[in-house]
Amino acid sequence: MAILAVENLSFTYPDEEECALQAIDFSVEAGEFITIMGQSGCGKSTLLRHLKRELAPHGTKTGNITYQQTNLADLEARTAASEIGFVMQNPENQIITDKVWHELAFGLENLGVDTLTIRRRVAEMASFFGIQKWFRQDTATLSGGQKQLVNLAAVMVMQPKILLLDEPTSQLDPIAAMEFITTLKKLNQELGLTVILIEHRLEDVLPLADRVIVMDKGTIQFDGEPTALLPTLSQLNLLEALPSSMRIFYNLNGTGQPPLTVKEGRTWLSKQAINQTMLPIQEDIKRQPVLEVKGVYFRYDKHADDVLRGLDLTIGEGELFTLLGGNGTGKTTALKVLAGLEKAYRGDVKVFGKKINKYGHNELYREVLGVLPQDPKVLFLEKTVRLDLETMCTSLQLPTDRLQEVVSLLDIAYLLERHPYDLSGGEQQKAALAKLLLLQPKIILLDEPTKGLDVRAKQQLAQILRSLQQQDVTLVIVTHDIEFSAKYSDRCALFFDGIVVSEGMPRTFYSGNNFYTTAAHRISRNQLVNAITPEDVVTLCKS
Template identity: 35%
Template sequence: MPIAAHGDAALEFVDVSFAYPGEADPVVRHASASVPRGAFALLTGDTGSGKTTLLRLAKHEIVPVGELTGTIRVGGSDVSEMDAQESARAVGFVFQRPENQIVCDSVWHEMAFGLENLAADRGVMRRRIAETCAYLGMEPWFRSGVDELSGGQRQILALASVLVMQPEVLLLDEPTSMLDPVSERRFLSLLFQLNRDMGVTVVVATHAPERMADYATMRLHLEDGRLFERAILDETTAREALPGGTRPKLGSQVLAMSDVWLRYDRMSDWVLRGMSLSVGQGSVHALVGNNGSGKSTVLSLMAGVLRQQRGRLSCALRGSQALLPQDPKMLLACQSVREELAEWAPHGKPQDWVERLIGKAGLQGDLLERHPYDLSGGQQQLVALLKLMAGGPQLLLMDEPTKGLDAPSREMVAHMVRDARDAGATVVVATHDLGFVRKVADEVSLLFDGQVAATEPVADYFERAWLW
């Protein structure tokens, strides 16, 4: 693909700095970069490095409150001088969580929402919606309600409802971090097609650039508030290898399910159909499989949150367990990170305890006084996990612990899981993240159609794996 000359930039940052109110250090310092028309640019950086902030600066309506200097241009015109209508047309923004950006209750209405706001003519709306739907292959669920959609479909809908406005530049903030690998691949290939066929300039903030390496034309990296151009793939994105060394022998069975059947409603389909599974003491057991294969359901059953309709389940560690839900917000209840970590601290000295936890996880001390909601998604996940470790659980059940995390945070979670195991805890983790499974798991079970399709030691599993 021919890359346009420097003068023909779709998106340009000129000496941009930004600081949140009340914070001494700016999040972005003197950032300058230019994304040519038709480029597929990646924006990388650690969890909490300001990727989202930088993207938002380019979209005038959603610029965060704070002090901004410098100029940002889209298609040659200054963003701060565009009116709301121009900006809505010029720049499309897709957020990280599809469910939070969906406004209406049906697919067709959601797609029309933006055009209705811009007072588009009915004929124009019909045509744009028809074309977008046909292009993205949304016809089968065009008349569905948004509650009936899968996560992947919701993210495609979010993309579609921005595309109908035909923006020149499309900004996406970690659009696939909530998707399973199959939906992720489908979403990314749509994005790539769009970039190539329609010439839409795409900027994607991501912590996993290797998945888009085949498509991307450039990569911008944010580090300590500074923006650099970097090679698309480098040493930080190399494929993870299986750790060497011998694995501890599996202990006696502490958690067993045999022929378990479960459905959520008398009239609905079975979610688990004769599931049998056993977990040995002191092992890390990974559950893998696509969305809807029953991973989260199995975890809830193990935690005693759900009850099976048929079959037997025994858990020897019911009295000392902890469940890390998919969304860390379910566990975050306090006004600051310090209180959060102290809430479930062992009796005695919560202060020392918090200091020790923080030191162990390598979180910076200044995070302690912040509200948990002001942290990035990855930091929230770490805080929730640290909070759970407080009681020293003997059984740790984790649902997608690495969802939305960058490589260093994933490494940290892996480290914590290994530590817990070495201290004698049993861990069951449901995940899509096979790199993480390679790192921490002793045994892997592949779930499919409400049953276990295979349970194998991790090395054997990956040796024989065809798809995953």
């Protein structure tokens, strides 16, 4: 018997003509692990929020959702709160209290659970999740991965029967993301927890899923086993969303059941004919330095430890430079110092050969340097995207034709009349980038720009970045997205303990790493020397 059933669900947001959801029908058996995928704006998050009554969006809804044969709207408040858990994309948005132990106890306290039971359940969950060492820490001091683990533990202490997760690994580094997904596997397999997960990172998730639901334009296009995905994703042009092993299999015209995991991909590839084992080494292009960092030290408080410890970095004109590293290592802090938003207490930051503190505010942030923050919402001030952009043009006395040029470049005309907060993650990134491009900066710093983006949105972002590079715009990107970095970077660097510990061109950089490397390289490294993308593997097999 189904634990959850969605029947003919349709939904339209206020003042919108098109349905966000159209005639959605599916049921969920207890203990299933279901992954929902699809391009940004297809309705995934809208659907998931309808399954958690307290988070359902405002608008016009038809159809029915039942939980254990009871209409979701008729559930007792206690049952709805405790038995259906929800983990959000941004861990910052879900943490409420100041201490880890209090965060774990908070939900039970609100349900009026007795103190002894709270202590027992909190102790059990803290032990299960390995939180004991930082049990009494301030939540503000935790890394992104730790915060997301606390969110998950705080939900699990309520003993839910269904766990809903909306891109929970989007802000985690590759190692933290893998650990988080492994924890979900344990919860599903050892506790029988029903899991419904929205995720764009499918390398580690897809092998765990019993079913995959593919959405497009508010409808379900596929509902079945992961190994049967290829025909549907081919029709929707979403093949690049698949794990590297499946993409390699498809592009080499594999027959039979496609491999899902790195291990299965390695086994399958070992049986294929390989014509060449190594791709040509890329030439290092000499570029004029535009951003130079020499011996920079920074701390947030004079009594605190240094976050940056002698950082050295040189970035050339027109370069796309990606900076990778674990959560909490200081990457975002480094970006803030590069942008002049934080001031180093030792060392120099130079922009076009001039110390950053010698620039006036208007001089630096108009036509020299722009910053796209991790949360693009902070850049929006008005009720529509059009009004936001027009207000900026008016207040800064920008040429009237510049707005149309930016709208055309980013292809966002269809977003202009919408509220910025109603946009999907990818749409918000594009609208926020439009505000920056109005200023025509020569250097753009981006913090996690691919966070929450589907494969098609990433391709569009990459095309935009390439067009900017052709105009000699320099791009510095802090990211956890290894696949994006490997495919589009001119140079990559690994950030650790407040400094850059290694850097190089993508093929050399990723071929030398074990964990901070691509799935394609992990699949092929015993047979191929420097293949780092599925396209590289296919090229070497076919050449």
